[in-house]
Amino acid sequence: MALPSGLLGALDPTSDRAVFRQIADHLRESIDKGRFREGDKLPSETELVEHYGVSRMTVRNALSILQGEGLAVSEHGRGVFVRPRPPVRRLASDRFARRHRDEGKSAFTVEAEAAGVHSEVDSLEVKEEKPSQDVAARLGSPRKVLARRRRYLIDGRPVEFGTSYLPLDIARGTQIAEPNPGPGGIYARLEEQGHRLDHFDEEIRARMPSPHEVRTLHLASGVPVIHLIRTAYDTEGRAVEVCDTIMAADAFVLAYQLPAT
Amino acid sequence: MALPSGLLGALDPTSDRAVFRQIADHLRESIDKGRFREGDKLPSETELVEHYGVSRMTVRNALSILQGEGLAVSEHGRGVFVRPRPPVRRLASDRFARRHRDEGKSAFTVEAEAAGVHSEVDSLEVKEEKPSQDVAARLGSPRKVLARRRRYLIDGRPVEFGTSYLPLDIARGTQIAEPNPGPGGIYARLEEQGHRLDHFDEEIRARMPSPHEVRTLHLASGVPVIHLIRTAYDTEGRAVEVCDTIMAADAFVLAYQLPAT
DNA sequence: CAGTGGTCTAGACCACTTG
DNA sequence: AAGTGGTCTAGACCACTGA
Structure with missing residues (x-):
């Protein structure tokens, strides 16, 4: 040989x-x-x-x-x-646009449909808990929050997982506290409850994964993760949700549009 | 022992x-x-x-x-x-806002000043060349482009390097083709020449560095890079610049604001 | 100088995949 | 059964750091 x-x-x-x-x-x-x-x-x-x-x-x-x-x-x-390079999903910055919600789509499925791939949600868990210091600071120090944990798969491959945190006074007793939040996702429900959304802040970091992240996303060695923290604000300036997401870096390209003003 | x-x-x-x-x-x-x-x-x-x-x-x-x-x-x-975690620089999505340019600041120094750190530019190189396929596609297939290469250091540590590409018909013979583009950077010069900027597109990827990137940024093992590609558009919808940047992932957090509309 | 990590050898046995 | 990578041993010599 x-x-x-x-x-x-x-x-x-x-x-x-x-x-x-x-x-x-x-x-x-x-x-x-x-x-x-x-x-x-x-x-x-x-x-x-x-x-x-x-x-x-x-x-x-x-x-x-x-x-x-x-x-x-x-x-x-x-x-x-x-190493085979898996197809990369593009996350456009209009993925939370109201028009998508009005069509009954959640942000994740909007993107998946556009790419023509099969997406699933898995290991969904909804519970009330005490927020971490960081989450509490972003949400205006609520005593307790509703946490919605889930993992997303594309064509059977786990590509991201994360947790949404909402102040309990907003989420408790609503469909947001149900496993299935209904058409348009939790943002649609928030707007129905009078929390009209104004904008989102997103923070992006990249680093090597922890062992737990390697297991959850089945990461090959040499693949970093993207850590994305999104905060949603309503038109009154209140932070109504924080979403903390870990993504397999080889599965995504993030796209943003910035005004020049 | x-x-x-x-x-x-x-x-x-x-x-x-x-x-x-x-x-x-x-x-x-x-x-x-x-x-x-x-x-x-x-x-x-x-x-x-x-x-x-x-x-x-x-x-x-x-x-x-x-x-x-x-x-x-x-x-x-x-x-x-x-591993010591170096201080992280936050890159806000308004870093290219016109008000900064009007104050004579380039995007990099805006951020560095805000953080109170010492920043430098090094290994500056300006030349005309044939664009890569990707850059050409983004710029509308110009035959040749002006390339501005440089590396940035924060408090003496190299943290990012990259190249700006501009169609030659826009850049040739202007101050953009000089090593020092003047106050406000090349975006200020573009606007003076009638290319009023409308918006920027940014694409973000994360991956492990190539050996060349490890050397250029003095990266420790286990530190990924963030690959950012920014395209600048003028109000007529023309792409007037593409900037391809590699950043040490342990030195940055990127921050974007998205409208909810 | 002693102590540290960097490189390299020449084996051994194991677990997994494929035919 | 043959071929593959995964784990582990018990050495060796080198280059770099610091007292």
Whole structure:
């Protein structure tokens, strides 16, 4: 099972660069140049050991670099593969526009429909609880809040999960406190109750996932998460909802439109 | 140099969880609970080897998990440390508001001033070139563009770099083609030339950095980048600039305001 | 100088996938 | 059963840091 010569270069013994980095460089270059394409199997560890004449740990070290960069994923018993880039969903900044709510659509399904993909909500949980310090500060320090937790899947793949927090005096006893908030989602219900929405603030961060986030979103190594915190304000300037969301970064591109004024 | 007993637990030999993962779990828990704080030195590899009675590679494997999660950074010859979280700059969605330009400020300095930090621009390069396919598509397929490359530093730390692209028929022969575009930045110059700005589109992605990005931004392992592509439109609907920016994700939080209409 | 992490070797046994 | 990656050992030598 010799590797085709020329597919990967030879090591440069005069280089200061560590051997495992040189091997990683060769593989990365081959991926970048399209000699390996998405989903292709990279040479096995055994093949690389033979090709370069190094120990297995050195080869594994090289492969782990590529995984950390998000370029490769390993599958136990199968091989190491060029990481397939899943289709990316575009979240437009008009996703909460009133016209969508008026049509009875929630923000998530609006986007999913536009892309023609199958979306599901899963592990839905609604309960009353004490807000965290951060959520309390954003909502004007309510003693308790209604928390709506859920996870979203696109074509069967979990891509985001998060929690909506609403002050209890707004949410208690309404359809917002039901698992299914009805057509148009909770924003439609808020407006029906007289909380006419004025604007949303969104804060965006990116970082590597916690182990819990890796499990919940089935994240490959080398895939960050986007942490989005949205606060909804009514026309009286009151914060009526905070939504804290973790998204698989390889599944989304966020799009915003800013006025130049 | 024995480790204080109780600081880190003991291995569970009955657990299915790999030893190096258990060790990583112990360290992560200690960091989360504040037993190690930002900048603190973690136990040395030697100490961990003795404490757990495992080989050094097992301990290194555990530590590399924490580095991949962005929780720890190693420093050759010094130790492994809990990663310090640098101060985060907030980029507000009004950073391109006309009132800032009218005051002679560019978007970057507006934000830096607000935060009271020292900002610099470096490795500035201005040249004419053929646009990439993506940039060309966004700008309406100009044959050539003016490219303005630069890197920004905050308090001496490189935090973002990127390139502005402008159609050559707009930029050539103007101050936009000079290294220093003058007060208010290139957007002020565009408006002076009759390209009154209407709005900006921003696209946001997050991913792990390429080796080049790691070098340019001096990124620690486990720190993703935010990839932001902004397109500026004038009141006639023409795209007059595309700005492609890579940001160290641990240095920024992006803030947007969305109308509810 | 002693202590630290960085690189590398040459094995071993295991768990998983595929034919 | 053969091939793959996952885990782990017990060494070795090196480069960097700091007292």
